[in-house]
Amino acid sequence: MTESRTVVWPPAPIRTERLVLREPEARDRAAAIELSASPEVGTYVGGARPRDELERTVPEVPGRRPGVFVVELDGAMIGFVELNRRDAEHRSQVRPDAGEAELGYMFLPQAWGYGYATEACAAALDWFSGAHPGDPVVLTTQTANARSMRLAAKLGFTEVQRYEEWGAEQWFGRWFPVALSR
Numbered sequence: 587m588t589e590s591r592t593v594v595w596p597p598a599p600i601r602t603e604r605l606v607l608r609e610p611e612a613r614d615r616a617a618a619i620e621l622s623a624s625p626e627v628g629t630y631v632g633g634a635r636p637r638d639e640l641e642r643t644v645p646e647v648p649g650r651r652p653g654v655f656v657v658e659l660d661g662a663m664i665g666f667v668e669l670n671r672r673d674a675e676h677r678s679q680v681r682p683d684a685g686e687a688e689l690g691y692m693f694l695p696q697a698w699g700y701g702y703a704t705e706a707c708a709a710a711l712d713w714f715s716g717a718h719p720g721d722p723v724v725l726t727t728q729t730a731n732a733r734s735m736r737l738a739a740k741l742g743f744t745e746v747q748r749y750e751e752w753g754a755e756q757w758f759g760r761w762f763p764v765a766l767s768r
């Protein structure tokens with residue numbers, strides 16, 4: 587186990603009504619490749635990557651680092667949710683003083699439209715607010731990414747700022763531990 591600030595990682599698997607959030611395992615590799623190779627998934631996050639390149643480069647256990655949860659439905663991975671401190675590059679771009687945790691999410695297209703991302707992100711935020719009481723969480727998404735914008739609103743993120751980056755309008759929002767509307 588590793589320490590992410592003061593928090594021991596990984597936590598015990600988090601169970602929701604329909605899902606399990608857990609540390610990545612080797613059996614998630616095919617789904618992780620599927621995610622990165624999907625043009626639909628990549629639309630607002632830098633595009634799909636060639637499958638043959640992914641087959642060569644994705645590690646045996648994909649995404650194994652503190653803050654990354656695999657989201658599992660009926661025993662199979664359907665996506666990733668990540669909660670990690672913003673890197674220095676983003677801090678200088680958006681909020682020079684910030685060391686906030688940032689929420690990221692990515693689900694296989696066949697799992698869109700069932701509320702799984704909302705359910706998983708709400709559980710991850712709940713875990714985070716227990717592990718880091720009072721700490722805010724931030725999120726950046728393209729405003730054109732309508733699904734992601736709706737998800738951010740449902741989770742309770744509120745707008746701080748919009749800005750242009752990578753040729754698109756970006757939305758920067760912030761979340762404080764409050765009741766979530768699912």
Ligand SMILES: CC(C)(COP(=O)(O)OP(=O)(O)OC[C@H]1O[C@@H](n2cnc3c(N)ncnc32)[C@H](O)[C@@H]1OP(=O)(O)O)[C@@H](O)C(=O)NCCC(=O)NCCS
Nearest residue numbers: 627691692693698699700701702703704726727733734737
């Ligand atoms: C962003 C992303 C996670 C959103 O996925 P999603 O499935 O739309 O999100 P939700 O879990 O909130 O599901 C909401 C939909 O499920 C529907 N739904 C069905 N059953 C539901 C239930 N039991 N509970 C809640 N919602 C339910 C909702 O009505 C809503 O439908 P709508 O899209 O027609 O409004 C997904 O589009 C994705 O992975 N995109 C690619 C990666 C990406 O762009 N990430 C953002 C990086 S910043």
